[in-house]
Amino acid sequence: MTDNEVTGHLKKLAKPEKKVTGAPLEYILEGGWRCLVGRNAKQNDNLTFKIAGREDIWLHARGVAGAHVILKRDGRADNPSAAAMDQAAHIAVKHSTTNGVVPVDWTLAKYVRRMKGGGPGQVVYVREKTLFAEA
Numbered sequence: 336m337t338d339n340e341v342t343g344h345l346k347k348l349a350k351p352e353k354k355v356t357g358a359p360l361e362y363i364l365e366g367g368w369r370c371l372v373g374r375n376a377k378q379n380d381n382l383t384f385k386i387a388g389r390e391d392i393w394l395h396a397r398g399v400a401g402a403h404v405i406l407k408r409d410g411r412a413d414n415p416s417a418a419a420m421d422q423a424a425h426i427a428v429k430h431s432t433t434n435g436v437v438p439v440d441w442t443l444a445k446y447v448r449r450m451k452g453g454g455p456g457q458v459v460y461v462r463e464k465t466l467f468a469e470a
Contacts, residue, residue, distance in 0.1 A: 359371040359373050359374065359382050359386070359405075360372040360374060360430075362422075362426060364406075364418075364419040364422045364423060365418045366415065368415050368419045369406075369407040369409060370404060370405070370406055370407070370422070370423050370426060371386065371387075371405045371407060372402045372403075372404050372405075372426060372430055373402050373403045373404075374402065374430075375456075376455040376456035377455045377456065378456075379402065379403040379455070379456035380455040382403050383405070383444065383456075383458065384449070386405065387405045387407075387444040388407070388408060388444065389444055389445035390443060390444070390445065391405050391406060391407050391408050391443070391444045392405070392406035392408075392415065392420075392441055392442075392443060392444070393441065393442055393443065393444045393446075393447050393460070394406070394423050394424060394426075394427045394439055394440070394441040395439065395440055395441075395458075396433060396437050396438070397437070397438040397439065397465070398438075399431050399432050399433045399437070400432045401427065401428075401430055401432055401433070402426075402427060402431065403456065403458075404423055404426055404427045404430070405444065406419070406420075420441070420466060421466065423441075424439040424441070424466040424468035425468045425469070427439045427468065428469065428470045429470060433470065434470045435469065436467055436468070436469050437467070437469070438465045438466070438467055439466045439467070439468050440463040440464070441464055441465075441466065442460050442462050442463040442464070443462070446461050446462045446463075447459075447460045448460070
């Protein structure tokens, strides 16, 4: 076998990369707040670091795999109501791998960073606050 044949054979054996298909899920919450939800690690990464603005609110169920949730400010100066934050936290739990009452951390998107050496969607964050939501 030539080098080209070996390379071609190895490419056939490798798994094809999964592509992010479609846009993030979108919900409209109380008060007209727009909520975006990533559906996989690559989409979470794209949502958090490309779509979200620095002042948008980022949410994630603590300690479990799940969706990154962004509450878009869309130029609004006001803060979301407690009801809108509870709805966003519920969405974060609904799109995670856990059940029951779960702590959901939230912070501004500007305080979320990629984890050093981590894969797509793996992050660390600071200045978080915690809500509790049920699946």
